[in-house]
Amino acid sequence: MARHTRNGYSSTAANTSWYGGVDAGDLLLQARRAQEAKERKQRRIIGFVAFVIVVIFVAVIGLVSYRSIAKRNAAQNITEDQAYATLQNVKFKPKFTNDKGGILFSNAGYGKKAANAPTLEIYTDPMCPGCAVLHQQMDATFRSMLDAGQINLEIHPVTFLDNMSTDHYSSRADNGVAYISSNDPNPDHLLDFLTNIHSDSFQPEEAANYQPVSNEQLQQQAVASGVPANIAAKAFGSEYEPWLSAAAQYTLRRPELKDIAGQFKGKLTTPVVVINGKMLDISGISDIGLTYKVAILQSIGLSNEDIGRVGAQPAIGSDGNPTFPKTQPTA
Secondary structure, eight states, X not given: XXXXXXXXXXXXXXXXXXXXXXXXXXXXXXXXXXXXXXXXXXXXXXXXXXXXXXXXXXXXXXHHHHXXXXXXXXXXXXXXXXXXXXXXXXXXXXXXXXXXXXXXXXXXXETOOOTTOOEEEEEEOTTOHHHHHHHHHHHHHHHHHHHTTOOEEEEEEOOTTGGGSSSOHHHHHHHHHHHHHHHOOOHHHHHHHHHHHTSTTTOOOOGGGOOOOOHHHHHHHHHHTTOOHHHHTTSSSSTTHHHHHHHHHHHHTOGGGSOSSSTTTTSOOSOEEXXXXXXXXXXXXXXXXXXXXXXXXXXXXXXXGGTTOTTOOOTTTTXXXXXXXXXXXXX
């Protein structure tokens, strides 16, 4: 190993050397200390900046939460008339929606009624298990009756269970309902889409059991329903959220849609079925063991054999009172 001699001090190159009367070890120590001081200063600066960012972030979250809570509380305190007015004032709405937030269609297309046929209003949430039962039992029958001009169908997409998912599933799926009805002229595709997303193989579970559903998965269900791919690709945004929110707030305040008996008496639960303006007592028909199909056919006055038979119209027509099954209301 090479040796260096200076001022009578000898060392190997690996040992401390003297340069200009200053110990190189001291230089290294000083440099190290200066570097450590610099790093400590940088850490303090970074820590302070991070602290400021956290404070700002918390403040922003707090402000957003406050506004969200304030908005929700304000919405909860409005009357039915105020909710109705809010719904009317929404600027961007589905093309064929009516003033109560329903999307009407028949064998004549969107926004048109079949002559001498009762109108069935269906209030349904994409995450609602009971709504899935309704769609699974009735959609094929609805299709046959629609094709024969025996009913008009009015879909009310609601988003009551949005907070039961982590990604606003109800709003995104219902945005698709609004978009498809506005851009695909074939109502069969919309009905098939509703059937598909309420199937056991697709409808997600609620709350802790929820597994995220992507927009791409919803698009696949739309395309499988006959919706053109270019329409399906644009259907699951958020442009209809103000309308969906306003429609939900109004729907919640309509007394004629609330349960008339049972444990949820006085509250609105989905699904809701309204026939010519009169609500079917779903809790009641469940208590006496009737299926949706039996109850609805009896209510409109149509036999099972006449489903889909052109010329065989329901007995109540377009404005008659439904003949609901006799149920046994419970307190």
